[in-house]
Amino acid sequence: MSKVLLALTSAALLGLSGCAEVQTKPADKPVAAKPAEAKPTISAEAQAALAAARADVKTAKAQNALWTTAEDALKAAEDAAAKLDSATVIKQSNLASDHAKKGMAQLNYPMLKVGD
Numbered sequence: 001m002s003k004v005l006l007a008l009t010s011a012a013l014l015g016l017s018g019c020a021e022v023q024t025k026p027a028d029k030p031v032a033a034k035p036a037e038a039k040p041t042i043s044a045e046a047q048a049a050l051a052a053a054r055a056d057v058k059t060a061k062a063q064n065a066l067w068t069t070a071e072d073a074l075k076a077a078e079d080a081a082a083k084l085d086s087a088t089v090i091k092q093s094n095l096a097s098d099h100a101k102k103g104m105a106q107l108n109y110p111m112l113k114v115g116d
Helices: 002-019 044-062 068-082 086-106
Strands: none
Touching: 044 068, 044 086, 068 086
């Protein structure tokens, strides 16, 4: 019985010592931050094309003229940007912009009248 009591007491003390707050002495000097490493990005041309595509798609969506192909191309461009593939970003962004502009131009087409 006394061995069990001793074992339980030891386990409780070990558990409580793990919960104790460890205080450390503050450093005398602040540690200098490491300079941020340059994160690889897509080219400036690709960034501009992607920004233009986002704006065109947003405008077309606001006018209820967004084609699904424009939306899909924008998604593909954003995925390519995440993979740092500038050529694909430019290609898909241009496609998204073109389809968004065509969708907005379609609003000016005359209504199709079927029958009398």
